[in-house]
Amino acid sequence: MRINCPFCGERGNDEFSYLGDASVVRPDPASPSAADEFYAFAYERRNVAGPMQELWYHTAGCHAWLVVTRDTRTHEIFEVKAAQDVAFGRQKTADTTP
């Protein structure tokens, strides 16, 4: 399997480390329901059979964390983004949400 690192180009998956589901987002520790939210964040997994957003780290390359959209049934990769950009995008969305 090959992953197209947005910084380094396409590389074999042995250059990367896997973390898992990128759709779970670290909750606000100050939330009154932080205990439940952190439990869900750390343990509950949708375990998608199909296109899934997931976190990969370019261990042997540029050390960037990436959000990879990949079909877990076929291993086809549709999109790779820098995790930092996705995180910023998420924060912006959060900021503008009333």
Added chain:
Amino acid sequence: MSESAQSLTAKNRPVISELTDVSVTHLAARREMRTSLDDVARSTFGVALPATPRVVEAPGVMIVWAGPDQWLVMQQRGDKADIFAELAKTFNGLASVVDVSDSRAIFRVAASRPSDALVRSMGIDLDDSVFRPGDVAITHVSHLGVMVWRLPDATGYDFACPRTYSRDFLDWLGKI
């Protein structure tokens, strides 16, 4: 940039030498300072910091892309005063700088084109038509981390490996 005369190669193979007298500074842009950093870098070095995996050269300096918003600035040490301190001052507030001159062993392979053995042994496409002069890659070979760049003047390739793995790396390099 010149290398030490110490030759590590046998006959009938590309000449491999180690670059030992080089100051290497790792530069990482501070948050939201990229534009100002680019300006200062251009005026300091006379070349722009490469935004993609490329290496650029200017008199006395070679700048190697080292990841997003990160570079290795390589300068001949010679008898110059504290190169690192000077860079730290220049980029104060715009980039974080760390002296990593001893982090990697850097080997220069003199070859205008890559040997078939070299092409075969790398997990990235080093074909002459693909890995062009000035291209940089951070990757691994034979379980060893490595940075490789092709010299902008197409006279060779530099391989930088973590210093503590350099014995094994040199073994590998001896086979290409």
Added chain:
Amino acid sequence: MFRTDHYSIFSVLAEALRGQTGWKPAWRQAAPKSGYDIVIVGGGGHGLATAYYLAKRYGTTNIAVVERGWIGSGNVGRNTTIVRSNYLLPGNIPFYETSMKLWEGLEQDLNYNAMVSQRGVLNLYHSDAQRDAYVRRGNAMRLHGIDAELLDLNAVRAMYPWLNYDNARFPIKGGLIQRRGGTVRHDAVAWGYARGADRLGVDIIENAEVTGFRIENGRIAGVETTRGFIGANKVGLSVAGSSSRLAAMAGMTLPIESHVLQAFVSEGIKPFIDGVVTFGAGHFYISQSDKGGLVFGGDIDGYNSYAQRGNLPVIEDVLEGGMALMPRIGRVRLLRSWGGLMDMSMDGSPIIDRTPIDGLYFNGGWCYGGFKATPAAGLCFAHLLARDEPHEVARGYRLDRFRTGHMIDEKGMGNQPNLH
């Protein structure tokens, strides 16, 4: 005449005289009835064993096992056949030892030879720290009354004189062996349980895929399948590899990820590896089958996957370990590699528990341990389904243990399934 529904050397000899024509199907091709007391979803080793023990030990025979494809098509048919109970943590040890004991009497219980072969499982260690970690494990086993022996280098050499002792990057210093561990002919486990359950009246329904659950007022009423609705008072899910997908149909999100584990077999060669050997300094374990194939494996590929296949880097990683440990196998050829879907739980240990839906029960999250667990998982799931309370050796396998912080984490890897 010898009855062909009881297997023995005499029935085989008697049948030899008439060309083996008197045999009956090992299990009936049952058509679904409108309803059952209990429907087990998943005709793998666990599902079939559950049905068998429900019928045999808990007296419930109005049971159907519903299987999407052919029975045994999941992990019971695609593993490296190892059985052992050399676990570390008190939450796991009694369970896996229960399984080991059931393996030990399985053939006679089922009247089906699954070739349970206790030729020993040896874990090699390569450092003092690793030795002490194995000693901790061996001692925990011994305190539970399970066999475990610490072998020094000489004892390991005597057993396997041809391992790489002299030129190793990580020299072998000794090993921990469980002599009662070994291998089992994996397909035969599914067939044996199927035949056993069938003979007790269980309906085994193949080619029936569950497409949904009928839930009325928070209580299960049955399953929708490609062969129609099947009513049930209780439904047990035993569908490793598909757990999350089926749970989602019932509105649940599980602490499970699906990962692929590759396994390998070589061409058949004259046997020279007696037991199971696990390399402590790489990702490699190996045994040799009764047909002569070297059967080996390593780590999971490391990313979520529903494809029953892996990629090259892991194959190479496994075989680098193989050659590092056993340099004599260099010219033996790899015959076949395949991938199995692992239900990787978030702490590396399984779940056998009720679900928030009344009458719906769950068995899954077995990670690598599913095959060796088959008998005990069947027994404990049967117990839970029959009695509505956990079997005493499976008490820790609760669904809510992650919320309460009572993880059973043998490897200490935390909530990262790809590292377990």
Added chain:
Amino acid sequence: MTQTSRVTGLGLVDRSKPLDFTFDGVPYTGYKGDTLASALLANGVRLVGRSFKYHRPRGILTAGSEEPNALVELRTGARREPNTRATVAELYSGLEAKSQNRFPSLSLDLLSINGLLSPVFSAGFYYKTFMWPASFWEKVYEPMIRRAAGLGRAANEADPDIYDKANAFCDVLVIGSGPAGLMAALSAARAGARLILTDESFAFGGRLLSDVTTIDGMSGVEWVKSSISELSSLPNVRLLPRTTIFGAYDSGTFGAVERVADHVAVPSAGEPRQRLWHIVAKQTVVAQGSTERPIIFGNNDRPGVMLASAVRSYINRFGVAPGQTAVVFSNNDDAASTIDDLVRAGVTVAALVDTRASVPEAIKLRARKQGIRVFEGAAVADALGGQRVSGARIVAAYGTSHTVGCDLIAVSGGFNPNLQVTTHLGGRPQWHENLAAFVPGALPKWMTVAGAANGVFSLASCLGDGAKAGHAAAVAAGFDANATAVPHAEDEPINVSAFWHVEAAKHKAFVDQQNDVTAADVRLAEREGYRSVEHLKRYTTLGMATDQGKTSNVNGLALMAELTKKSIPATGTTSARPPYSPVSIGAFAGEHRGKHFKPTRLTPSHNWAKERGAVFIEAGMWLRAQYFPKPGETDWQTVVNREVTTVRSGVGVCDVSTLGKIEIHGTDAGKFLDRVYINMMSTLGVGKARYGMMLREDGIAMDDGTAARFADDRYFITTTTANAIKVLQHLELCRQWYWPELDVQIFPVSDQWAQYSVAGPRARGLLAKIVDAPFDISNSAFPYMAAAELTVLSGIKGRLYRLSFSGELAYEIAVPARHGELLMRKLMSEGEEFGVTPYGTEALGVMRIEKGHVAGPELNGTTTAADLGLGKMASTKKDFVGRVLSQRPGLADPNRPRVIGFKPVDRSARLRGGAHFIAKDAKATAENDLGYMTSVAYSPSLGHWVGLGLLSQAESRVGEILTAVDPVRGETTLVEVVPSAFYDAEGARLRV
């Protein structure tokens, strides 16, 4: 012996290069260009092996990698190679081969008695037997089964050959170099695509080497030559003969094995035996041809029964007549060319037996012209003869039976496209009724199939199909070119009419020859309900042998379909798992074996330590000095005791460069570290260091280390040796994913610094000689937990930290790695007056246990900060990774085992890591298990063993006597629970 079956004037072997070889010790001669099989046939050898179960005599069925029977042990000694197919083994001078699975000899095999017992040894008989008595399985039955198991023998010694790994990238990969493959390659290469062409054989050309063909007016062989010569002249082409693509993997990656030196007796020095290729292709054309399938009839495994296409290969490619009198048995038009070739080779063709009721007139005419009897609507029911075929019993229409004498039965049951590689990624083959074969189903976007592999069988259409596929692949890879002209060839149809097995067979009829699976076994499986194709396979072992059922799977499936009265596609499909054909384990490992299994990481003082006689230990990838014996010291304990005592009384130096080292910079560096450590780091003063602990998000301790602050926006942290990579990755996750808004930059600098611990009451005196003036290292100027950047040894930039793991007055001094060796030598020479000693990981470990510091055995991934006695470090003023989940009841439970100290009650007793604690008078059972010993050491400072362990209700048990049980070592020791700091609990010594 002469090559009695070699045919003058035919074949592509090089008759000017004779090669000597032996089979079962008998010397023979063949030619360059032979396979072992063709050379054996040339010498009239027909009996080559014995079958797996019944030890039946077996010969050569095929001329390719699908061979089920002709398996031999090739080479001897450490290079012995079991189960090598004689049909693909390239002949070389000095080749030694032995037959397998026979006792005492190939022609007299006593175990062939199994054949007589075959009514008992039916499919799956062992599932029904060997159950009584239960204890007999491991002792009696299984050893018996295992003695009979397997075919060849693995070498007894380490494989002496080298294996290499290689990578290649291309626009178009073409697999197979028959007519379709060659045309695809020419098309793509002419379009300018970077092309790789592979073929498993040593010669390119595929079927064109084995059949008599004409392409564009020249012979097929000539056309191959000219095509290969064109391809090899192109700079964008890489030709890989002797290379098997064994697997298709994700994203267009292929695994291939190149047999670099299997065609010589021993590889030349430095040359690999085989090379494992990773080929990354933008587009791939699969042109692997097809495999002919046998028809199932009685004694169809007798030596002399051969696939018709193989007969043609032996005649046309190798110049060998595989028999003297032949019967051709077929269900398709391809038989005609077999007849022609046989006749040309001087073989008498006794009969053409065709299962079709009416054979095309043209074929009949061709046969009759040669005086060949034609049986229409007929079948060979049984082969006659024992160790080789002596005749065929033909059952013709209306049930008449004829016996025809022959020593060769050329059989053709039609062709199965070689679509294995197309199924590796989950593609399901489709049944094609007209071809009576499976053809490729859905394919990945980047894969096409051409020629016979695609169910396109005539030469003209193969060329056309290949040209089209090659062009399309080049276009898909981004090349703009015109299509290549397709050369002219005849378009002969094959006209297969499905026919699977001969009902009238009287003898055993084999479906899977290698695994001895008969038609009767398939019937039994059906009877017993093992009807799904996978059950059939697993119950009977059909298709599970080393040929992976290339000649048997479809036949078995068809037989089951007949029995269950279902269509073939409703019965199942045949999808394959990699590898396409078996691949040496050595090739997958490459050079990563022995000492090169993993890379070796060396510390900056390694060379010096080696010179000093250090004993090294593997620690992760590192080699570290474990201890430094002096001349005369033979016992490691003596050495370690001396090292510890010297540190505690004088001064010692230890290389701690293996610690992970990370620079954390940026205006938000402090804030960032507050979030990743449980304690506060933003409040740390510049020039100070602090011990810190990080948790995983699940609340379990991840790592510990120190953080030093050199400027407001500049920290330097260390990690444990084991967790360096993990921590860096975690910090990058925090920086890039959790809190991208923070201004933080992270630099891994583990390799930049040589870092040494200088420890002991005289450390300051030694360091004073190392650090440059005027830096003041007095206790007041540079107190405990101070950190500074300074110069040492006259101008080398360095760093100094006042940290102590040993509990003594201690420093860690760091210099750029290139100066590491110099610094170590200086510390030794300048330290002479202080009695300095180097110390290794053992002494380091002893001293940390004496001090009660936790390390790897305690930080084992299941302990919390509180378990480690560090709960109070956690700041309550901030959030940090792991805080929320560490408060779950299971982790916050005060009864969890915690780290505490242990002393033996009998001070001379030894403690053992891994021992479990039991209350003194309780029984040693799991219920009474209170915890276990994590770390032990003999403390020379205290004169007895000390230990750390995890114990339930640890604090309240201080002073209690427990039993430490160690059943696997057979030891039981009484221990006293004590506070974990054994030595200088107040920490007075490190503050002086």
